[in-house]
Amino acid sequence: MQKLSLRDLDVRGKRVLMRVDFNVPVETRGGKIRVTDDTRIRESLASINYLREHGAKTILMSHFGRPKGKRVEKYSLRPIGEYLHSLIHHPVIFSQDTIGDVPKKIIDHMGNGDVALLENLRFQPGEETDDPEFAKALSELGDLYVNDAFGAAHRAHASTIGVTKFVPKSAIGFLMEKELKHLKEGLEKPTKPFVVILGGAKVSDKIGVLKALMEKADTILIGGAMANTFLKAQGISVGASRVESDKVDLARELLDLAKNKGVKFLLPIDVVEAEEIRAGADMRNTSRLSPQHGITDGWQAVDIGAATIALYQEEIAKAETVLWNGPMGVFEIPEFGEGTIAIAEAMAQSEATTIIGGGDSVTAVKQAGLADKMTFISTGGGASLELLEGKELPGVAALSDKA
Numbered sequence: 001m002q003k004l005s006l007r008d009l010d011v012r013g014k015r016v017l018m019r020v021d022f023n024v025p026v027e028t029r030g031g032k033i034r035v036t037d038d039t040r041i042r043e044s045l046a047s048i049n050y051l052r053e054h055g056a057k058t059i060l061m062s063h064f065g066r067p068k069g070k071r072v073e074k075y076s077l078r079p080i081g082e083y084l085h086s087l088i089h090h091p092v093i094f095s096q097d098t099i100g101d102v103p104k105k106i107i108d109h110m111g112n113g114d115v116a117l118l119e120n121l122r123f124q125p126g127e128e129t130d131d132p133e134f135a136k137a138l139s140e141l142g143d144l145y146v147n148d149a150f151g152a153a154h155r156a157h158a159s160t161i162g163v164t165k166f167v168p169k170s171a172i173g174f175l176m177e178k179e180l181k182h183l184k185e186g187l188e189k190p191t192k193p194f195v196v197i198l199g200g201a202k203v204s205d206k207i208g209v210l211k212a213l214m215e216k217a218d219t220i221l222i223g224g225a226m227a228n229t230f231l232k233a234q235g236i237s238v239g240a241s242r243v244e245s246d247k248v249d250l251a252r253e254l255l256d257l258a259k260n261k262g263v264k265f266l267l268p269i270d271v272v273e274a275e276e277i278r279a280g281a282d283m284r285n286t287s288r289l290s291p292q293h294g295i296t297d298g299w300q301a302v303d304i305g306a307a308t309i310a311l312y313q314e315e316i317a318k319a320e321t322v323l324w325n326g327p328m329g330v331f332e333i334p335e336f337g338e339g340t341i342a343i344a345e346a347m348a349q350s351e352a353t354t355i356i357g358g359g360d361s362v363t364a365v366k367q368a369g370l371a372d373k374m375t376f377i378s379t380g381g382g383a384s385l386e387l388l389e390g391k392e393l394p395g396v397a398a399l400s401d402k403a
Contacts, residue, residue, distance in 0.1 A: 004171040004400040006047055006146050011056035013112055017142025018051070018173065019159050019395075020044045021151035021379065022062035022080045033079040039362065040151060040379050041084060047148045047173040048088060048115065055112035059141055060084075061098070061121055061159055063152065069125030081117040092117050098124050099137035107141055127158050135162025148173025150180075151358075151380040153395030154387075160395035170399045175379065180396070182355055182376040183387045187323065191353065192218055195319040197312070197343060199224030200326030200360070203247045203254075208389035209325070210254055219264040219319075221312050223304050223328030223339060230255065230267050237294025239273065241301040266315065270305030271295065272329065272336065277302060279333050303329030304339035316346040325357035325384065331364050340364045348373035358384035 009016075021044070025036045035041070051058040065075040081094040093116040095103040106116055118141075121127040126134025135158040139145070145167040147153065152160055153176065164170040172180075196217045198206055203226045213220065222230060225242040232238050233251035258265035273295050274283040285305045287293050295301055304312070316322055324347060331337035341364065347354045348370040356365055356374055359381040365371050378384045383393060 002401055003396065004169060004402055005177060006050060006171050006173050008402070009144055009146075009169060009171055011051055011054050011144065014056055014143040015059060015107055015141065016051055016056045016144050016146055017059045017061065017138065017163070017167070018047065018146040019149045019152070020060050020062050021149035022060075022077060023064050023151065024080070026079070033074075035080070035083050037363070037366065038083065038087075039366070039377070041080070041087065043175045043379050044148055044173070045087060047146065047175060050174065052088070052090065052113045052115065057107065057110040057112060058115045059103070059107060059118065060115065061118045061138070062149065063122045063127065063159075064120045065122070067120060067122050069122065069128070071123045075120050075122070077117055077120050084115075084117065088115065090115060095119060099134065099141070103141055121157075121159050130156055130158045130162045132162060132165075134158045136166050138163045139166035142167065144168070145170040146173045147171075147395050147399060148175045149395065150176045150378070150383055152383070153380065153393040154383040154391075156394040161398040164398040164400075172396065172399055176396070178376075179378055179380065180387070183357065183378060183384060186353070186355070186376075187216070187321075187388070190216060190321040192321070193319050194321045194323075195219045195221065195315055195352075197221045197223070197316075197322065197324040198326050199226065199328050199340070201225045201242065203229045203244055203251055205385070206326070207250065207254075208391075209385055211257070212388060212390045213323075214258060214261050214263050217263055219266065219315050220258065221266050221315060223268060223308075223343075224326050225301070226326070227268050227304075228301055231289065231294070234267070235291040236289050237297070238301065239295035239297055239299045241295055264315075266311065268301075268304045268308040269311060270307045271301040272303040272305055272338070273299040274302045274336070275299055277330055277333070277336075279335060283335060301329075302333075302336040303331075309339055309342045312343060313346045316343070316350055316352070319350060319352045321353045321355075322347055322350060323355045323357055323388075324361050325359060325388070327360045327364055331360070337364070341368050344368045344370050357388060
């Protein structure tokens with residue numbers, strides 16, 4: 001790692017401004033906001049506890065939701081601060097403002113080992129535009145800056161890149177370090193056979209990733225709605241399924257590219273089709289897909305079928321490294337989640353290094369109760385994809401280089 005690490009900083013007695021990613025799923029019950037998946041908060045604890053143990057004054061900042069530069073009460077980070085308090089068993093002082101006198105006064109009264117949390121960065125219009133004045137105002141709250149928000153590292157915002165211009169040293173946090181180790185360094189030369197599983201809605205979201213991974217993968221398994229565009233490219237009827245009609249030619253190009261590179265590129269050989277996408281809808285497994293036997297007119301593909309599950313399980317069992325990004329179907333509806341859960345189970349049983357590359361795949365693995373069986377689970381959706389694509393993440397590039 002060419003960037004300064006949190007370990008490289010002398011933090012005792014210093015105000016350490018740390019960008020975290022507390023943009024977590026929540027629900028409101030009885031007027032109270034409750035965190036439903038605390039992965040990102042728990043993953044930040046290594047850095048937070050390190051700073052506390054080493055006598056830093058830790059000032060945390062994060063975005064939450066999309067308030068678009070305005071103060072929106074339902075996007076306040078106050079409930080997240082209360083939740084963090086329950087995890088670290090130490091008070092988390094909440095600042096109802098992001099910059100200015102309120103946080104300054106709070107920080108002035110902090111002792112070594114104390115933790116404060118600023119209000120939602122995106123309440124400020126200057127955050128997403130990387131406004132230099134807002135970035136400078138943030139920097140005045142800290143002596144040192146640490147970025148541990150991998151989920152926001154692909155964003156060129158004031159709190160991820162702007163602030164680094166106004167602090168003497170900026171470093172990478174432990175979560176960010178771990179993400180880069182597994183998703184970048186670990187996949188530079190993966191142990192082979194290397195199997196990549198890609199799902200989700202759109203081919204267009206995964207073009208760069210597909211092209212980049214074709215340079216390294218032995219086998220690529222496709223699922224989710226993006227499979228429909230590839231099936232259509234092969235002349236198979238997709239019924240009323242979601243499809244990117246303007247990307248059919250691109251799908252053909254990608255199939256040709258895989259062939260030229262000697263990559264085994266597998267599409268569903270059967271699917272679960274449903275009359276509509278809702279719980280309790282009529283559904284059935286199709287026969288083997290071909291140009292003569294596609295998805296029924298008016299019906300939609302909602303999951304990979306039984307034969308495809310068996311085929312994909314076989315490929316996963318042979319792998320030494322498996323990377324998975326994107327569900328195999330509409331897994332949010334339990335009846336349509338069998339294929340996604342089967343992939344998670346196959347990976348859990350595998351002897352391979354198993355990497356879950358962010359997004360809905362993480363939710364699926366957690367729902368299946370298999371998170372502890374995976375080698376690594378990423379906390380970033382878009383950031384994971386950009387890293388896998390080989391792009392440089394602005395939030396990492398902006399940090400101080402090691403001397």
